[in-house]
Amino acid sequence: xxxxxxxxxxxxxxxxxxxxxxxxxxxxxxxxxxxxxxxxxxxxxxxxxxxxxxxxxxxxxxxxxxxxxxxxxxxxxxxxxxxxxxxxxxxxxxxxxxxxxxxxxxxxxxxxxxxxxxxxxxxxxxxxxxxxxxxxxxxxxxxxxxxxxxxxxxxxxxxxxxxxxxxxxxxxxxxxxxxxxxxxxxxxxxxxxxxxxxxxxxxxxxxxxxxxxxxxxxxxxxxxxxxxxxxxxxxxxxxxxxxxxxxxxxxxxxxxxxxxxxxxxxxxxxxxxxxxxxxxxxxxxxxxxxxxxxxxxxxxxxxxxxxxxxxxxxxxxxxxxxxxxxxxxxxxx
Amino acid sequence: xxxxxxxxxxxxxxxxxxxxxxxxxxxxxxxxxxxxxxxxxxxxxxxxxxxxxxxxxxxxxxxxxxxxxxxxxxxxxxxxxxxxxxxxxxxxxxxxxxxxxxxxxxxxxxxxxxxxxxxxxxxxxxxxxxxxxxxxxx
Numbered sequence: 496x497x498x499x500x501x502x503x504x505x506x507x508x509x510x511x512x513x514x515x516x517x518x519x520x521x522x523x524x525x526x527x528x529x530x531x532x533x534x535x536x537x538x539x540x541x542x543x544x545x546x547x548x549x550x551x552x553x554x555x556x557x558x559x560x561x562x563x564x565x566x567x568x569x570x571x572x573x574x575x576x577x578x579x580x581x582x583x584x585x586x587x588x589x590x591x592x593x594x595x596x597x598x599x600x601x602x603x604x605x606x607x608x609x610x611x612x613x614x615x616x617x618x619x620x621x622x623x624x625x626x627x628x629x630x631x632x633x634x635x636x637x638x639x640x641x642x643x644x645x646x647x648x649x650x651x652x653x654x655x656x657x658x659x660x661x662x663x664x665x666x667x668x669x670x671x672x673x674x675x676x677x678x679x680x681x682x683x684x685x686x687x688x689x690x691x692x693x694x695x696x697x698x699x700x701x702x703x704x705x706x707x708x709x710x711x712x713x714x715x716x717x718x719x720x721x722x723x724x725x726x727x728x729x730x731x732x733x734x735x736x737x738x739x740x741x742x743x744x745x746x747x748x749x750x751x752x753x754x755x756x757x758x759x760x761x762x763x764x765x766x767x768x769x770x771x772x773x774x775x776x777x778x779x780x781x782x783x784x785x786x787x788x789x790x791x792x793x794x795x796x797x798x799x800x801x802x803x804x805x806x807x808x809x810x811x812x813x814x815x816x817x818x819x820x821x822x823x824x825x826x827x828x
Numbered sequence: 829x830x831x832x833x834x835x836x837x838x839x840x841x842x843x844x845x846x847x848x849x850x851x852x853x854x855x856x857x858x859x860x861x862x863x864x865x866x867x868x869x870x871x872x873x874x875x876x877x878x879x880x881x882x883x884x885x886x887x888x889x890x891x892x893x894x895x896x897x898x899x900x901x902x903x904x905x906x907x908x909x910x911x912x913x914x915x916x917x918x919x920x921x922x923x924x925x926x927x928x929x930x931x932x933x934x935x936x937x938x939x940x941x942x943x944x945x946x947x948x949x950x951x952x953x954x955x956x957x958x959x960x961x962x963x964x965x966x
Binding site for chain 1: 832835836838839840842843844845847848944966
């Protein structure tokens with residue numbers, strides 16, 4: 496891929512770009528389909544139920560049927576909604592979710608753009624999604640949607656800061672923002688960053704859950720209070736786009752956690768090196784996705800005031816402390 | 829902090845436990861003795877006392893008696909007996925008040941129909957509805 500990016504844009508390499516992006520989109524959509532299925536299955540098992548089992552063998556086609564239903568639904572735009580913004584909001588929300596995957600290295604050879612500031616690109620781009628959410632909430636012209644959108648904005652902005660601060664420790668230790676360099680550094684050190692950066696890892700996990708609006712930070716959706724938050728007025732394929740954004744972000748965040756803290760494609764022990772890196776990446780990635788669903792089955796939702804206090808009074812000072820400790824250790828050692 | 833771990837361990841352990849759900853349409857449900865389903869009516873037991881029609885809170889039972897064909901026998905025998913199941917609330921009063929147990933409850937409940945006409949149950953239908961009849965020891 497790197498060789499193609501070096502070339503000037505021609506017919507061949509633009510075709511390669513389009514096809515590889517389409518292939519990645521296909522993989523991501525497949526992941527989204529089956530992550531929803533396994534989410535429902537895992538939640539079911541943890542609640543002593545079976546989960547979806549009617550459509551297709553073992554219910555494997557349940558999500559396919561659901562998506563098909565969404566695509567066939569009537570496209571409704573409320574009369575009092577701000578029409579152009581209402582239409583553009585799901586697109587603004589989805590595009591960065593897919594765009595961040597451009598810098599994600601799955602193995603040392605399977606990656607798209609090898610950007611020097613890959614981590615910065617990821618964080619900067621993922622911050623745009625909240626704009627789509629707020630736009631959707633505003634354009635719906637509905638008080639519940641607006642409350643959901645405002646909560647979402649408050650939450651995402653509050654937790655973006657500890658999220659970025661927690662990865663600064665990793666950046667300090669590596670001396671690079673390049674995601675491939677970060678994994679190479681972990682290989683060189685012989686241990687994954689979640690050990691030397693344990694505090695940063697914990698903060699990152701908590702802040703990423705808030706960024707993803709997953710339980711226990713699912714205040715933006717809060718079915719029991721706000722019906723479903725910013726996308727109350729959405730239906731059909733526009734709603735599907737918001738859902739898609741949410742699950743593509745799970746894909747992106749789980750990949751980022753794997754790369755930053757769990758050693759990306761590195762095997763846990765040297766003698767297991769014969770198993771290809773993509774399988775190790777996949778295993779770590781799936782473990783994180785499972786962890787997210789596991790939390791969802793276990794914890795209740797946080798209160799809004801608790802959420803803000805935790806973000807600003809606990810996570811941010813701890814993240815700053817983590818940077819300080821890392822900087823001191825780097826200077827002394 | 830320990831509480832979080834305890835909660836996580838608890839939910840994790842639930843995954844392999846026996847499920848509490850029942851594959852209902854695939855596996856038949858066995859209902860408890862006091863379950864109230866649509867009635868079974870035995871015309872030979874009926875003495876046309878009209879108590880069921882009187883006590884019915886929604887007035888969904890209609891019955892007509894006639895003179896017995898056997899001249900030696902006193903009293904009436906049942907001629908028509910209808911339950912308008914659209915408005916029956918399955919309150920169980922008709923079966924409780926019946927002095928001869930001519931009308932009893934069954935545990936049959938799968939009664940969804942495409943037409944409202946199908947919910948008008950006549951004597952013949954109620955007589956033939958003789959499966960899963962409640963034992964009367966509830």
